Amino acid sequence: MDKIETEQNMASTELPHVQLGKAPLPESPILLGWLRQMLLIREFEVRTMQAYQNRLIGGFCHVYIGQEAVAVGSIAAVNPDDPIVLAYRCHGHALARGMDPKYCMAEMFGRIGGCAKGKGGSMHMFDAPHHLYGGHGIVGAQTPLGAGLAFATKYEDEVLHDGKSQHVTLCYLGDGAINQGAFYEAMNLAGLFNLPVIFILENNRYSMGTAIERGTTMASELHTKSAAHGINHAIVDGKDVVSMYQSFKSIADWCREESRPFFVEAQTYRYKGHSMSDPRKYRTREEEAREEGSDCIDRLEKFLCDEHDLTTDGIKQLTRQVKTQVREAVDWAKNSPETPMDELYKDVYVDHWGPFTGTSKPEMLQGEDE
Amino acid sequence: MSERIIEFRDALCEAMSEEMRDDQKVFLLGEEVAQYNGAYKISKGMLDEFGPRRVIDTPISESGFSGMAIGAAMRGLRPIVEFMSWSFSLVAADPILNNAAKMLYMSGGQFGCPIVFRGNDGAGGQLGSTHSWCVESLYANVPGLKMAIPYDAYDAKGMLKTAIRDDNPVFFLESERLLSTTGHVPQEDYTVPFGQAFVRRQGTDCTLISFGRPLHFCFEAAEELAKEGIDCEIIDGRTIRPLDIDTMVKSVKKTNACVVVDQSWSFASIGSEVASQIHRYCFDDLDNFVHRVHSDDVPTPYASNLEQAYLPNTRKICEAVRSATYNT
Structure with a gap:
């Protein structure tokens, strides 16, 4: 018990020097898989915007175009049962984690076939079998949850199973969230309790219409914020999926081994507005063109053509495949029935009482054994 | 049957300890709950019995540790979060109301939140307005949570056991002014069901x-x-x-x-x-x-x-x- 106590109370005052090598790249088929995922996410988001304009999707809707490499590269670097939690720009991560696009689209359409039976919407993608603990709409609110998921895996591994902590949680946030108190509390707890969680700051440089320098101190040295909580950091090119993967593999392995948190700033850019109603008056078209000039998909395509025998025909074929897949997802979502009225009072409480009618699983989970 | 008279606070301690013995997924966290033995001595002795992995001192960080506990509950653990005072829960309003109470609904039935938030509610005696909150009217407005307020030692133990076994988030409101009151609490296991006045x-x-x-x-x-x-x-x-x-x-x-x-x-x-x-x-x-x-x-x-x-x-x-x- 003495040993454990020491460990729990070890809020280290010095950052251990961590030398992380870059993990080796996987084989070509895996790399092609990443390209396919990024193409899928982009096509999905294009069709999402169309559907929103056609009023098939309501509410707030935030698309991920431009940032695909962050989700794809980081998620590829961890195990399928490592938990993921994130903010409201969450379609891309859900697809990268393996959610069938039809459930994601149907959720936005507010249909019973949606991953949350149409009760969550665009900002709240959940997928239990894929260990995706949501999309969360309140900026920064997901960061204590991320610490909690890491707490839970550590508790399960060490207390319930009497072994070594062996999971790592991915907790994504935008650059707007770094000014929320919840994030600092989450980092403090993660540092204090040695929680294996990677806080992934997707720095797309704008929190809604506010450029990072206008809202954040030390905007060019964000790692100082994690260092203040005894958490190591890395800065990664978030528009390079290869770099994302290689860095994340090393970081995730280190977090798993050491049972410690990490802070990663993934530098990226969102091509579209913050949400569907954003005319982007706060930045220039020249800046956008410059950023789109180093597009993550273009870069992976070039890399694969140069070094892995991918051809233009191969790219076309992949593009056709994802277009078909997304079209089918949209059709499926359209044909999914409206969420029936008896769902209104379902999932409020697990049990039945008063007007509440217990809970049921979405179609996505049918056939899954818990 | 002979009467076993104990204090309200000890009844709470017994409820938590017995549930923690029965279910390893249950753990306690909060400010001063471990080494200090609880700001109001409710968790006295629990650190010694269960160790620091299950009786966890947190910093003064209600929003953070509430959210952390909710994340843990989403994976099926069963945290008991002690608020030294429910007055301090106001800085954790977002996690406890937005996340705990709505998680099951917003995830379409995928992720529940079996968690207990408990602590002192109401005026403790000359604490001034910020420390004398009665949160029941404020929070009971929110669907998705349950809310329990025990009056005596018997109910304190029986209702807290029900709360810990409940698969929904339970807001458990104690009164500092009742903690030293005494009452009959049977030795054997019992619970007091919710929804029965x-x-x-x-x-x-x-x-x-x-x-x-x-x-x-x-x-x-x-x-x-x-x-x-x-x-x-x-x-x-x-x-x-x-x-x-x-x-x-x-x-x-x-x-x-x-x-x-x-x-x-x-x-x-x-x-x-x-x-x-x-x-x-x-x-x-x-x-x-x-x-x-x-x-x-x-x-x-x-x-x-x-x-x-x-x-x-x-x-x-x-x-x-x-x-x-x-x-x-």
């Missing part, structure tokens, strides 16, 4: 409905009123969500008069909700409108005399009962 005093002339500490003043008032020939029935609602309106209605149909005693402020409160439901279900039975006794509609004052006048007290309850029963 308890008739603590039988009477024929007026139904007094309350939750938690104000029940103490209801008993004092009932004794005083008995001398005047007014016979009060006292109902301990026990839980606010679920609310056992049936037991309350049954009583009012018998007494034809009702006073609700609620320590929160009057506007949009538990008291107004209960009164509204009694009016609806006992419309033809009531001889008078439902009277309500609350804390006065001002911030909680520090000065002792003002604070006593502010809280629902025996004098206010007696006046309300006399008025409701036309004995003025």
Whole structure:
């Protein structure tokens, strides 16, 4: 018990020097898989915007175009049962984690076939079998949850199973969230309790219409914020999926081994507005063109053509495949029935009482054994 | 069977300890719960028994540790979060209301949140307004959570066990002023189910409905009123969500008069909700409108005399009962 106590109370005052090598790249088929995922996410988001304009999707809707490499590269670097939690720009991560696009689209359409039976919407993608603990709409609110998921895996591994902590949680946030108190509390707890969680700051440089320098101190040295909580950091090119993967593999392995948190700033850019109603008056078209000039998909395509025998025909074929897949997802979502009225009072409480009618699983989970 | 008399705080400790022995997924976290043995000594001895992995001292970081516990509950662990005071839960309003209470719904039934938030609620005695919150009216407005307020040691243990075993988030509101009270708590395992109000005093002339500490003043008032020939029935609602309106209605149909005693402020409160439901279900039975006794509609004052006048007290309850029963 003495040993454990020491460990729990070890809020280290010095950052251990961590030398992380870059993990080796996987084989070509895996790399092609990443390209396919990024193409899928982009096509999905294009069709999402169309559907929103056609009023098939309501509410707030935030698309991920431009940032695909962050989700794809980081998620590829961890195990399928490592938990993921994130903010409201969450379609891309859900697809990268393996959610069938039809459930994601149907959720936005507010249909019973949606991953949350149409009760969550665009900002709240959940997928239990894929260990995706949501999309969360309140900026920064997901960061204590991320610490909690890491707490839970550590508790399960060490207390319930009497072994070594062996999971790592991915907790994504935008650059707007770094000014929320919840994030600092989450980092403090993660540092204090040695929680294996990677806080992934997707720095797309704008929190809604506010450029990072206008809202954040030390905007060019964000790692100082994690260092203040005894958490190591890395800065990664978030528009390079290869770099994302290689860095994340090393970081995730280190977090798993050491049972410690990490802070990663993934530098990226969102091509579209913050949400569907954003005319982007706060930045220039020249800046956008410059950023789109180093597009993550273009870069992976070039890399694969140069070094892995991918051809233009191969790219076309992949593009056709994802277009078909997304079209089918949209059709499926359209044909999914409206969420029936008896769902209104379902999932409020697990049990039945008063007007509440217990809970049921979405179609996505049918056939899954818990 | 011989009586086993213990303190309210020890009843809470027994409930947590027994559930933690039975289920390794249950753990306790909060400020000063471990090495300090609890700011109010509720978790005394638990660190020694369960070790620091299951009895966890947190920094003063309510938003952070509440959110962390909710994340853990999403994976099926069963955290007990101690708020030193529910007054401090206000800085954790987002996680406890937005995440804990709504997770099951927003995830379409995929992720529940089996968690207990517990701690002191209400005026502790000259703490000033920021430390004297009664959160029940504020939080009970939110669907997805359950809310329980024990009055005696027996209920404290039985209801906390029910809370810990519940698969939904439970807001468990204790009163600092009740922690040292004593009562019979049986040795054997038992629980007190939610949604079952308890008739603590039988009477024929007026139904007094309350939750938690104000029940103490209801008993004092009932004794005083008995001398005047007014016979009060006292109902301990026990839980606010679920609310056992049936037991309350049954009583009012018998007494034809009702006073609700609620320590929160009057506007949009538990008291107004209960009164509204009694009016609806006992419309033809009531001889008078439902009277309500609350804390006065001002911030909680520090000065002792003002604070006593502010809280629902025996004098206010007696006046309300006399008025409701036309004995003025």
